[in-house]
Amino acid sequence: MNGIHDMGGMHGFGRVEREENEPVFHAPWEGRVLGITRACGVQGIFNIDESRHAIERMAPVDYLGSSYYERWLDRNVRLLVEKGVITREELERRMAQLAGGTDPATPHSDPKLLDRMLRVTKERTPYRQPGPPPRFALGDRVLTRHDAPVGHTRLPRYARGKPGAIARVHGTFIFPDTNAHGRGEQPHALYSVRFDAAGLWGESAEPRAPVHIDLWERYLEPAAPARSTS
């Protein structure tokens, strides 16, 4: 989708500001949001691609007006409501109850859930899955598709319809464009594609600053062979 999240190459955001001795979380609620998200993830309530797409579906003005963990909170509520796990009314009622000093929930202990949440930081990730052999090889010239799909995609806007070269063949990975929309994992080849800066940005590009993007085969077409002049 042509979303506000797709901001590679945008102008106007200003200097990158750093914070010295930055804490891991700036407020306790940020850590709770992370934990809730991880719990939902390991129990399969939503997958990573649905999760990213839910953030992309925020109204652009809200996206820009929110901090990182505010966007995560918005995403969690949005998906839990859409999946029928909670309702917004239920959440409002619970906020009122807590504000009044009452928490009706009885504590829930689940050592297996804890173990699964922690294992995510230690074990291999589940996104590489068997798929068809790759169509492209190292060094092949490719052209990215020029398309503006309404759904989720990981081909950034700044790299649509651009020429590049295969820099690495990564293997076969779950396809976000279908997995975000309940249309299956459809694992297939993922490549690192190298783009020259001038090809992306034109003559105002910085010199010697190629960009590498990890792109699925369905985003790519073979570059047209050079036409013979003989």
Add this chain to the structure above:
Amino acid sequence: MSAAHDEHGHHHREPESVLSLRVRALESLLVEKKLVSSEAVDRLVSAYEQDIGPHHGAKVVARAWVDPAYRARLLADGTAAIEELGFGGVDLQVVENTPGVHNLVVCTLCSCYPHALIGLPPVWYKSFEYRSRAVREPRVVLREFGVDLPASTEIRIWDSSAELRYLVLPERPAGTERLSEAELAKLVTRDSMIGVAVAQPPAAAAR
């Protein structure tokens, strides 16, 4: 940072108190539905606050600096190489800085980051400023971080758009031949593994 942002780079639509209350309410509902355990959330938060951090990635880099065979394995298969040191949770691609080549990692579409290996990302990495500009004007961005590279140096930008995470293997600083692996690890900063800094020798690192 725009005037609409506070000192943490946040622009809150709601007061912290309301956000905090909403999160407590969400947690309470999910605990009630037996989908979340508050104890499990506590433990995960504590893992990110106490255990997982750049010091893990620094061990990987220091090992690569002292052991050429390990360095080769790390560049060929980062995931398997960090498992040798007891780390995981990330499908890892390691990109190596060399004379004339500097690597810079960004995620323009969200904020993908090798957090299982180097901890949760700083706010600036997740900022609109960094995400929009790192691919478009990397030299300007790097200068803002105090890294001024010669025009002859190629800057390779890695936009983490898939379920792979990137870690920069910085160049080993000159004059560190006599340092132990543990001493070398102390020279490896988070920023040098993202590519917005270079690893400095001990005197400069202590300044």
